Amino acid sequence: MKIIKDKRRSFDLEEFLNKPLFAHLSTVVGDEPRDSPVWFHWEKNELWIIGTSSDTFPKRIKNNPKCAVGIVDFNPKKGLVLHAGFRGTATVEPFVETIANRLLSRYLGADMNGWDPRFRNLDDSNVLIRFVPETVVVRDQSYLEPKVMLRDKF
Numbered sequence: 001m002k003i004i005k006d007k008r009r010s011f012d013l014e015e016f017l018n019k020p021l022f023a024h025l026s027t028v029v030g031d032e033p034r035d036s037p038v039w040f041h042w043e044k045n046e047l048w049i050i051g052t053s054s055d056t057f058p059k060r061i062k063n064n065p066k067c068a069v070g071i072v073d074f075n076p077k078k079g080l081v082l083h084a085g086f087r088g089t090a091t092v093e094p095f096v097e098t099i100a101n102r103l104l105s106r107y108l109g110a111d112m113n114g115w116d117p118r119f120r121n122l123d124d125s126n127v128l129i130r131f132v133p134e135t136v137v138v139r140d141q142s143y144l145e146p147k148v149m150l151r152d153k154f
Contacts, residue, residue: 001045001088002135009140011082016138017042019073020106025049025129026068027060027090034060040071041103048099049129050122051092058092058127065089069131079144088133095124 003013025036036057041048047069051058061067069086100122101112108115 001133004135004137006139010138011140013084013136013138014042016073016082016084017071021071021073023047023049023069023071025057025090025131026070027057028064028066029060039103039107040069041099041106043099043102045133047086047129047131047133048103049131050100050103051127051129053125058129061090061129062092065091067131069133079142081141081143083137083139083141085137085139086131086133087135088131090129090131093128093130095122095126095128097122099128100126 020039023038023040025038027034027036034057036055038049038057067088067090069088071084071086073080073082104115104119105112108119112120
């Protein structure tokens with residue numbers, strides 16, 4: 001995976017990908033782009049995404065594995081805008097409960113009993129999307145000066 005960074009305006013990618021942020025999975029059907037907001041799990045330089053029976057992106061990926069994924073951490077009060085943009089390929093994989101549970105616990109907490117019933121006891125009627133990035137652009141596009149951000153904290 002090639003990481004493209006601006007040394008003056010960058011951030012730690014691993015730390016960023018451990019946050020429970022939304023990603024946008026971009027796929028193609030015919031010559032039309034499609035965008036799906038998704039939760040993700042980052043492990044061993046791969047993004048994992050759950051696909052359910054109501055999702056249409058697994059079929060699009062089977063037909064065309066080229067994808068892009070954008071993830072943004074945005075905090076307007078602090079002027080924080082961190083962006084990671086991935087390009088690569090995805091595959092539709094069989095459902096693996098342990099991977100799915102690691103993904104879901106990032107967003108819903110470790111106690112499965114407290115999860116919304118839609119996320120408990122997922123089975124093999126679901127799939128996993130395995131996205132392998134070829135390149136990632138890592139860019140800090142924050143817009144407030146650091147001293148302003150520090151003043152806002154106190």
